[in-house]
Amino acid sequence: DTGVSQDPRHKITKRGQNVTFRCDPISEHNRLYWYRQTLGQGPEFLTYFQNEAQLEKSRLLSDRFSAERPKGSFSTLEIQRTEQGDSAMYLCASSQKAGLADTQYFGPGTRLTVL
């Protein structure tokens, strides 16, 4: 079990640029989640996939954000035309429906800084 991995770990970009983050879930997990965590706050839910289907999106996920999970494996989160308010830690988590019933296992996160 290699755990959930995320790449890159840190990203610094200028306002207006596009950025893309990748998440690789635990191999047998069919659910994948994205959360955003700002300083001093708990993580906030962004979106969720079951296999390749995106089943739920938070109102936090503006039209500048898009997430994909082709073939139900890794996932990407893209932010277009970044704004300073997008600066945060972006966390990915995965879970398996059976067994321990939806316990979510988190990756190390991607810290985004928008200058």
Add this chain to the structure above:
Amino acid sequence: AQTVTQSQPEMSVQEAETVTLSCTYDTSESDYYLFWYKQPPSRQMILVIRQEAYKQQNATENRFSVNFQKAAKSFSLKISDSQLGDAAMYFCAYMRPNSGYALNFGKGTSLLVTP
């Protein structure tokens, strides 16, 4: 919407002593899950313990135990025999199964462990 409140921004405990972290939540559901996650500095979120709302027995994992009071909507975490490695942010989280599976997190409690 479900809300999770952690009223203690910071707590301190001496090594080998016991500390209790508080969490309350607001929901109209009868079936749900509750979690405590630990986030060490610059490290990823780790599951500490989980509780199913339909279970009356409080969950226990080694030195970690919860006091789940369903009627009071309270879910506190007790750490016994505190160790230096317990120092971290602790987040309480609520999940409603079969409806999105998103975790709603509190703002967290920063636990300091002193020698």
